[in-house]
Amino acid sequence: MKLATWNVNSLAVRLPQVLDWLQVNPVDVLALQELKLTNDKFPAAALLEAGYHAQCFGQKTYNGVALLSRTPATEVVRNIPGFDDEMARVISAEVQGVRVVGAYFPNGQAPGTDKFEYKMHWLKGLRDWLRQELTKYPRLVLMGDYNITFDDADVWDPVGLKDSIHCTEEERYQLRALIALGLVDAYRLFEHPAKSYSWWDYREMAFRRNRGLRIDHILVSQALKDKVTDCEIDRAPRKNERPSDHAPVVVELDLT
DNA sequence: ATGCCTCAGCTCCTGAGA
Numbered sequence: 001m002k003l004a005t006w007n008v009n010s011l012a013v014r015l016p017q018v019l020d021w022l023q024v025n026p027v028d029v030l031a032l033q034e035l036k037l038t039n040d041k042f043p044a045a046a047l048l049e050a051g052y053h054a055q056c057f058g059q060k061t062y063n064g065v066a067l068l069s070r071t072p073a074t075e076v077v078r079n080i081p082g083f084d085d086e087m088a089r090v091i092s093a094e095v096q097g098v099r100v101v102g103a104y105f106p107n108g109q110a111p112g113t114d115k116f117e118y119k120m121h122w123l124k125g126l127r128d129w130l131r132q133e134l135t136k137y138p139r140l141v142l143m144g145d146y147n148i149t150f151d152d153a154d155v156w157d158p159v160g161l162k163d164s165i166h167c168t169e170e171e172r173y174q175l176r177a178l179i180a181l182g183l184v185d186a187y188r189l190f191e192h193p194a195k196s197y198s199w200w201d202y203r204e205m206a207f208r209r210n211r212g213l214r215i216d217h218i219l220v221s222q223a224l225k226d227k228v229t230d231c232e233i234d235r236a237p238r239k240n241e242r243p244s245d246h247a248p249v250v251v252e253l254d255l256t
Numbered sequence: 257a258t259g260c261c262t263c264a265g266c267t268c269c270t271g272a273g274a
Contacts, residue, residue: 010263061264107273202261
C-alpha cells in the first residue's frame, strides 16, 4: 500500500499536475492540502476519471484538504471533533484497513503573534484527539503539511533560521509530543541524503539552490512501523513550470 | 527590507503563505 501527501497550493491551478503525478505514481491514497477552493469547485469528476474517489473538505480562499483513494474511503471525519475551528484543516477516513489522517497544520506566521498562539492551541487539540484515535485505530497514518521541522537536519540554514517560524523550540516540542503518542517519522526510518527538504520558497531561486525545509511529514503508528518499506520525497513536481512550493512525500507499507 | 514569489479575491492592491 502506498500513501502520499502533497500541499498543492491551489488545486484549481495544480489539478493537471496532480493528475500527471498520479499517472506516474498510482498511490492508493493521496492527501492534499491547501486546496484553496470550496466543495462546489472540487474537481471530483476529473479525479474519478483518473481512477480516484475523493473526500473533500474545502473552504473559500484558504486552507482546504482532501483525501483521494483508489478504493472508496469510509468513516470520513472532517476537522477535529470537539475542537472548534473555522478553518478546514483535517480530514480523516478508513482506507483498506488503515486510518488515514490528512492535515494542514497552521503556519503560525511568527512567534509572539496571534497566529502562533492559534498554532499552539491547534496542536494541543490535535494531540488530545489523536490520543483517542490511536486507541480506536491502532493502524493509523498522520500525514500532511506540518509546518514544523523536527530538528536542524530539516533546515537549510539552521543558524540563520534559529527560533524563526517552523523552527522554534515550542513547535518542535509539540511535534515530539505527537511522536510520544506512539507515532514514528517514516522518513527517518531510512537513510537519505543530507539536505533533503519538502518545501522551498518561491523566491530567490530557493529550489535551484536547495534552500528548503522538511515540513511535510508522514507519521505512522507503532502497529505500522515494522511494515514501512520505503519513504521518499518526490522533488520532480517542484521542477514543473508552475509548481507548488511543496513536494509530495510518499510512504510504502507492506500489509501482506 | 514589513522585499524577493505565488495565489485568491469585494482583483490592478492586499493578505497570507512559509
